[in-house]
Amino acid sequence: MNDLTTGKEDETLSLHIHFVGVKGTGMSALAQVAEKVDGATVTGSDVSERFFTDSVLERAHISVLPFAPENVEKADLLVASAAYTEKHPEIARARELNIPVLTYPQYLGRLMTKKRGIAVSGTHGKTTTTAMIALVLIQAGLDPTVIVGSDVPGIGGNARAGHGDLFLAESCEYRRHFLNYSPEFLIITNMEFDHPDYFTDLADVVQAFATFAAKVPPYGHIFVLDEDPNRALIHGQAPVTTFGFTPEADVKATDITFKNQGSSMRIFIHGQYAGDLDLHVSGRHNILNALAAIAFCQEIGVPAAEIFTGLSTFTGTKRRFEQLGIRDGALIMDDYAHHPTEIRSTLEGARLSFPDRRIRAIFQPHTFSRTEKLLREFSEAFQAADEVVVAEIFASAREQDLHTISAASLADLIQQQGKQARYIGTLEDIKNYLSQTLSPEDLVLTLGAGDIYKVGQGLVC
Numbered sequence: 001m002n003d004l005t006t007g008k009e010d011e012t013l014s015l016h017i018h019f020v021g022v023k024g025t026g027m028s029a030l031a032q033v034a035e036k037v038d039g040a041t042v043t044g045s046d047v048s049e050r051f052f053t054d055s056v057l058e059r060a061h062i063s064v065l066p067f068a069p070e071n072v073e074k075a076d077l078l079v080a081s082a083a084y085t086e087k088h089p090e091i092a093r094a095r096e097l098n099i100p101v102l103t104y105p106q107y108l109g110r111l112m113t114k115k116r117g118i119a120v121s122g123t124h125g126k127t128t129t130t131a132m133i134a135l136v137l138i139q140a141g142l143d144p145t146v147i148v149g150s151d152v153p154g155i156g157g158n159a160r161a162g163h164g165d166l167f168l169a170e171s172c173e174y175r176r177h178f179l180n181y182s183p184e185f186l187i188i189t190n191m192e193f194d195h196p197d198y199f200t201d202l203a204d205v206v207q208a209f210a211t212f213a214a215k216v217p218p219y220g221h222i223f224v225l226d227e228d229p230n231r232a233l234i235h236g237q238a239p240v241t242t243f244g245f246t247p248e249a250d251v252k253a254t255d256i257t258f259k260n261q262g263s264s265m266r267i268f269i270h271g272q273y274a275g276d277l278d279l280h281v282s283g284r285h286n287i288l289n290a291l292a293a294i295a296f297c298q299e300i301g302v303p304a305a306e307i308f309t310g311l312s313t314f315t316g317t318k319r320r321f322e323q324l325g326i327r328d329g330a331l332i333m334d335d336y337a338h339h340p341t342e343i344r345s346t347l348e349g350a351r352l353s354f355p356d357r358r359i360r361a362i363f364q365p366h367t368f369s370r371t372e373k374l375l376r377e378f379s380e381a382f383q384a385a386d387e388v389v390v391a392e393i394f395a396s397a398r399e400q401d402l403h404t405i406s407a408a409s410l411a412d413l414i415q416q417q418g419k420q421a422r423y424i425g426t427l428e429d430i431k432n433y434l435s436q437t438l439s440p441e442d443l444v445l446t447l448g449a450g451d452i453y454k455v456g457q458g459l460v461c
Contacts, residue, residue, distance in 0.1 A: 019044040020090050021081025028053040029147045029159035032060045036161035056157045069093035079107045109180035115167035122189030125289045130170045131317050132293040136310035140302045144168050151318035184220040196373035206230045223295045243291040251295040258352040274304040278312045283349020325460030329440025332456045338366040338449035340377035347384035357443040361385035364448030365393045372405040379413035388421040394450025431458045
């Protein structure tokens with residue numbers, strides 16, 4: 001077993017953990033760090049369809065088996081994706097054999113207790129903020145363990161098993177999963193109403209974050225966006241540091257200048273000028289993500305100059321304003337944005353970075369429940385685009401029979417907001433439409449948490 005204090009490892013790993021649904025972004029990340037942090041031998045199973053995590057698992061030398069009950073028979077512990085129920089053949093077989101079964105958040109919580117936990121939470125910006133912090137910590141020589149919700153070139157994937165005592169993890173509020181974690185440090189990038197299939201309203205969301213903040217011990221620290229209207233409800237035993245654009249924020253940016261796919265600014269920490277920062281990712285939202293990273297990293301003692309140097313080398317993550325390629329002069333990009341605030345921020349960032357291009361937003365709504373509950377907000381989120389194409393709604397497996405709203409009606413509402421908008425249902429039809437209408441000055445930006453990225457890939461391949 002590992003000596004978690006020194007990072008030394010025995011040659012024999014005794015614990016066998018099997019991951020059901022190992023190709024999931026979070027599951028593949030856990031599988032990669034389980035060997036070093038938990039002293040485990042790892043196996044995994046999933047469907048045959050290929051995802052970006054296949055290459056991540058291949059790099060980690062984790063083979064993926066087809067689902068079969070016999071896969072679990074030598075396991076000491078099963079970690080199961082939330083996508084599968086007790087009826088799944090591997091989970092059912094584990095129950096028959098009395099093999100413990102943990103969910104993704106339960107197992108992540110277990111791992112976090114073995115080191116100094118850093119939880120990055122919030123409705124938006126979790127992945128980018130986690131990736132930014134990871135890059136700074138790595139460059140500062142702190143050798144963290146990292147779990148992040150995207151493929152990050154700067155850390156070589158979506159996970160990293162380090163020998164240091166810091167465990168950095170993206171922490172999702174959905175179904176209050178993050179309450180399985182007991183971090184020493186908590187970062188809250190923002191709090192907005194999302195996941196309407198679980199949360200009843202914004203107050204319910206904020207209550208979940210407040211409960212999480214109350215778990216941070218007195219010797220820990222909480223970091224929260226100063227502009228968040230519910231910031232005052234986030235408190236507990238630990239001290240709180242704020243970040244943002246307000247004059248009152250403990251960590252803030254001033255004199256911001258936007259440039260091609262980036263920005264420059266002056267940074268102040270607790271009222272003192274700390275230096276200049278150059279970012280190479282676009283948008284005001286990414287400045288806020290960087291401020292959250294600065295607030296945390298300076299608190300644990302990383303010198304400001306090292307923080308700024310690390311952040312200046314950050315070039316983004318997969319599916320976060322990711323450039324897929326160029327076709328006939330048109331720039332093809334993709335972003336995971338699937339909430340109105342994320343869409344608005346991404347499009348405003350695109351406008352700041354590419355003021356002379358025609359921005360063509362290709363949006364695939366994600367889940368019927370979110371589209372219905374936030375319909376008005378969605379219709380108003382595309383003001384920075386020149387054209388909007390709405391694809392068919394990408395339904396969750398939980399709501400295949402819920403057809404309470406249509407993508408076509410959303411396109412009509414966007415049109416009523418004064419934007420050129422149209423509904424084109426299938427990805428193939430959207431790709432054909434774009435192929436026939438592309439101009440060299442275009443910026444085509446696919447938006448959504450489903451498979452809309454395939455449109456952009458199809459244009460550049």
